[in-house]
Amino acid sequence: MPTVQALEPGSRHDLRVGISPDAPDEDQIKDREGTFGYCHSYETSSRYDGPGLRVVLFVSGCLLRCTYCHNPDTWHLKDGTYVSVDQVLRRLGDFAPSIRDLGGGLTISGGEPMVQLAFTRRIFAGAKEMGLHTAIQTSGFLGDRADEEYLSAIDLVLLDIKSSDPETYRRVTGRDIAPTLRFAERLAAMSKPVWVRFTLVTGETADPPNVDGIARFVAPMKNVEWVEVQPFHQMGSFKWKAMGLEYKLAHTLPPSRDLVKRVIGQFQAAGCQAR
Known part of the structure; x- marks a missing residue:
């Protein structure tokens, strides 16, 4: 059995590797109790990950392998x-x-919180008992795992829709887009508040038809309160190097101000509240 360690404060930008070498692979976890779990770190003063001032817990484990990920040290439970x-x-x-x-709450991010479904279920339930607003940041790829009880303890879903084109989505994530879109439609049907997040990467996700596809998909969804355009940055590139991973976007520049403005305008033209 792994040794229980202290929950670490810190930052999403901290590099943490090899802390729990005996952990299962992220696609092999079978925990049904959720009494223990694997975490990267937590922050206590985020104004970026939901309304108000928030505690953000970064859990470990993700099944996507995004080419522009700034936290590859959250991919593996180990x-x-x-x-x-x-x-x-x-x-x-x-x-x-x-x-x-301060009108805030708890956001669980990652990694992908639904990799450790039982663990994050317990945390969300505990947060609601404290009277806190709760949010999850997720790709939605594992949305089929989340039952109604799980979702009932979540007030806001920060849903990453990384592309509308299936080939582009697979190229930048290594996975299929269908589960994410299916989860988005399920959230719309239950009127669950959502902020859609779109990472804008020059040469990867910035093509106008790709943006338009997301905008047309999202615009009819009355539960989507915001579409947030997140410009690509290089703040996580040092992690790829330190972990010995091939970083294909090492020479990709952040999108220009004009490009960000164009993409926000595309979402707004489709009828989305975008920023």
Whole structure:
């Protein structure tokens, strides 16, 4: 059995590797209890990952391999810290009164939170008992795993839709787009609040037809409160190098201000609230 360790504060930009070498592969986890899990770190003052001031818990494990990922050290459970759900909830409880007063809450990000479904289920349930607003950042690829009980403890879904073109989606993520679109439609049918997030990468996702495809898909969904265009950056490139991974976008520049403006305009022209 892995050794339980201390939950680490820090930043999504910290490099953490090889902390739990005996962890299962991220596609082989079979935990049904969720008493323990693997985490990268947590932040306590984010204004980026949902409304208000938020605690953001970064859990380990992801099945996508995005070419522009800035946190490849969250792909594998073995790179995370093995912690108990009680640890997580005790630490969250320390911040809960201030977070509530500031109109914030808890966001679980990653990695992909649904890799560790039982673990994140317990954390969301505990956060709701504290009266906190809850949000999940997810690609939606594993959305079929989330039952109604799981989703009922989540107030907001930050849904990454990385492309509308199936070939582009597979090229930049290594996976199929269909599960994400299916999950988005399910969230719309249940009127679950969503912020769609789109990472804008020059030469990868920026083609006008690709953007238009996402815009046309999202615009009719009344539950989508915002489409957030996230410009690609190189802040995670050092992780790829440190981990010995081939980084194909090493020479890709962040999108220009004009390109960002064009893409936001495409979403707005389709009828989306975009920023």
